Amino acid sequence: MSAPTIDFATFETLKETTGAEFALELVDTFLQEAPVMLADLRRAMAAGDAERFRRAAHSLKSNSNTFGALALAAMARELEIGGLPTAAAGGRSVDALDQEYSRVAAALTALRHA
Amino acid sequence: MRELRSGTARLLVVDDNKVNRLLLTRNLELQGHSVASAENGRVALEMLRREGFDLLLLDMEMPELDGFQVLEQLVNDRQLRDLPVIVTSSLEGVENVVRCIELGAEDYLSKPVNPVLLKARIGASLEKKRLRDQQKELMRRFATPEVEEDLETSGFSLGGKLVRASVMFSDIRGFTSLAESQPPEETIELLNTYYELMFDAISGHGGVVTLMMGDGLMSVFGAPVPVADHAESAVRAAQEMVELIGLFNVEREAAGKPPIKIGIGIASGEMVAGYTGTNKRATYTCIGDTVNLAARLEEHTKAAQRMILIDQATRSALSERVAVESLGAVPFRGKATAVEVFAVDPN
CATH class of the missing domain: 3.40.50.2300 (Response regulator)
Incomplete structure (x- = not known):
C-alpha cells in the first residue's frame, strides 16, 4: 500500500475552499459516520447482502477521498468493485480496513487539534 | 469568502x-x-x-x-x-x-x-x-398549448404526416372598409378583442389556431392532438364564435359603433399536418384539398349570405342535434366538380 494515510495537500485544499472551521466540523461528522459505515459493511457481509456491502464500501470510499485518506479510499474501492467476498477473505479485508481507519482517525484527530 | x-x-x-x-x-x-x-x-x-x-x-x-x-x-x-x-x-x-x-x-x-x-x-x-x-x-x-405539448413530446422536425381533421377558416366580413373608416388604434383594439373571443371559442373546443392574417384565422381541429369528434367540435366552435360576436356587437352598438359580421368555412378529411418553414422559423400548419375547400367555403359565406358553411364530410360527421340546411352544389374555383355545401344554423 503506497498511498498515504492522509494526503495533506488534499486536506489543505479542503480547508482553503470551505474554510478551516467548516473543514474541522466536517472531520467530526466523518469520525461519527465512518464507524457506522464500517459496522454496516460487516453486517452486510454477515447477511450476504452484496448490494448493501457495495454501497457501504462506496460511501466509505467517497468520504475517504474527501479528506485525502487515499489508502483507506483505495481499500474501500477494492471492496466496492470486488463484490461480496467469502467470509474468510472478507473478514481479513474488513479487518485491514478497520486498522487503516484507526490510523486515519488518529491522523485527522491530530490535525483537528493542530 | x-x-x-x-x-x-x-x-x-x-x-x-x-x-x-x-x-x-x-x-x-x-x-x-x-x-x-x-x-x-x-x-x-x-x-x-x-x-x-x-x-x-x-x-x-x-x-x-x-x-x-x-x-x-x-x-x-x-x-x-x-x-x-x-x-x-x-x-x-x-x-x-x-x-x-x-x-x-x-x-x-x-x-x-x-x-x-x-x-x-x-x-x-x-x-x-x-x-x-x-x-x-x-x-x-x-404557440397554442397543444402545439407546445406536441413540440415538447415529439420534438421539432420539419415535414408532415397524414391526419384526419377538420379545418376552419374565418374572417370579418367587410373588414377592409371598416378599417378604413376608423383610426388605426381603434382597428387594433377591435382586432385584439376579436382575436381574444375567437381564440377562446376555438381552443375551448380543442381547436388550434395555425394562421393569423389580418382579420383572417385558420384553425385545425384534430391535429396535432387527435380529437375524436373533430368535425362536430369545429362546428360547435363556429357556433360559439357567432354567438360571441353577437354579444360583442351589443357592446359595439351601445358605443355607437357599427356591428361586425363574420364568415366561417369548415371542411373535414385527410390532410398533411406538420411544421413547415425553415429550422429557424417554422409554423404548424395543414395542407391539402380539405384545407383549400375550407377556404373556399369561407369565401362563399358572403354570396350565400350565411355565417357558417360546411362541406359534405363535416355534415356527415355531425350528430342529429346540429341543424343543417343543404344549399345544393356550388362550383368552386380549382374544383373540377361542384361541391355540396351546407349551412349551419348559428343556434
Missing part, C-alpha cells in the same frame, strides 16, 4: 451521505447560492414538488429511491422534466455515467467534487435553463 454574484440560484442537494451532503452544500453556499438538502430520492422528489428549485444536484447511490429512479420520475413529470440535474457521484463504471445522461441528466461530476469545476458546470446549467425558460415563455406567447 462568500462570493455574491448576480447568478444566485435555489439549489437542492440530494445525498444520503452526511459528509458529502454537508460539503456540497457548503461549497454551493460559498458560491452564493441558496441551498436546501435531502437525504434520499423520495424526500428530494417531495421537496421538488412542493418548492421551486433552479437546479438539482443528485447523488446516485441512495436508499429508498436512488438517483436513477429520481431521474426516471423527473423525465415523466411535466412540471419537473425541465429541471436541470447535475449528477454528483463516485459510481464506478462509465456505463453508469452514460445511463445518467441518457435519463436526462445534464452533467456528471465525480466525487469528491472539485469546487472550481462545480462552479463552472452550475453556471453553464443555469444559463441553459435561463435560455430554455425564455424559449418556453416565447412559446407560450406564440
Whole structure:
C-alpha cells in the first residue's frame, strides 16, 4: 500500500475552499459516520447482502477521498468493485480496513487539534 | 469568502451521505447560492414538488429511491422534466455515467467534487435553463398549448404526416372598409378583442389556431392532438364564435359603433399536418384539398349570405342535434366538380 494515510495537500485544499472551521466540523461528522459505515459493511457481509456491502464500501470510499485518506479510499474501492467476498477473505479485508481507519482517525484527530 | 454574484440560484442537494451532503452544500453556499438538502430520492422528489428549485444536484447511490429512479420520475413529470440535474457521484463504471445522461441528466461530476469545476458546470446549467425558460415563455406567447405539448413530446422536425381533421377558416366580413373608416388604434383594439373571443371559442373546443392574417384565422381541429369528434367540435366552435360576436356587437352598438359580421368555412378529411418553414422559423400548419375547400367555403359565406358553411364530410360527421340546411352544389374555383355545401344554423 503506497498511498498515504492522509494526503495533506488534499486536506489543505479542503480547508482553503470551505474554510478551516467548516473543514474541522466536517472531520467530526466523518469520525461519527465512518464507524457506522464500517459496522454496516460487516453486517452486510454477515447477511450476504452484496448490494448493501457495495454501497457501504462506496460511501466509505467517497468520504475517504474527501479528506485525502487515499489508502483507506483505495481499500474501500477494492471492496466496492470486488463484490461480496467469502467470509474468510472478507473478514481479513474488513479487518485491514478497520486498522487503516484507526490510523486515519488518529491522523485527522491530530490535525483537528493542530 | 462568500462570493455574491448576480447568478444566485435555489439549489437542492440530494445525498444520503452526511459528509458529502454537508460539503456540497457548503461549497454551493460559498458560491452564493441558496441551498436546501435531502437525504434520499423520495424526500428530494417531495421537496421538488412542493418548492421551486433552479437546479438539482443528485447523488446516485441512495436508499429508498436512488438517483436513477429520481431521474426516471423527473423525465415523466411535466412540471419537473425541465429541471436541470447535475449528477454528483463516485459510481464506478462509465456505463453508469452514460445511463445518467441518457435519463436526462445534464452533467456528471465525480466525487469528491472539485469546487472550481462545480462552479463552472452550475453556471453553464443555469444559463441553459435561463435560455430554455425564455424559449418556453416565447412559446407560450406564440404557440397554442397543444402545439407546445406536441413540440415538447415529439420534438421539432420539419415535414408532415397524414391526419384526419377538420379545418376552419374565418374572417370579418367587410373588414377592409371598416378599417378604413376608423383610426388605426381603434382597428387594433377591435382586432385584439376579436382575436381574444375567437381564440377562446376555438381552443375551448380543442381547436388550434395555425394562421393569423389580418382579420383572417385558420384553425385545425384534430391535429396535432387527435380529437375524436373533430368535425362536430369545429362546428360547435363556429357556433360559439357567432354567438360571441353577437354579444360583442351589443357592446359595439351601445358605443355607437357599427356591428361586425363574420364568415366561417369548415371542411373535414385527410390532410398533411406538420411544421413547415425553415429550422429557424417554422409554423404548424395543414395542407391539402380539405384545407383549400375550407377556404373556399369561407369565401362563399358572403354570396350565400350565411355565417357558417360546411362541406359534405363535416355534415356527415355531425350528430342529429346540429341543424343543417343543404344549399345544393356550388362550383368552386380549382374544383373540377361542384361541391355540396351546407349551412349551419348559428343556434
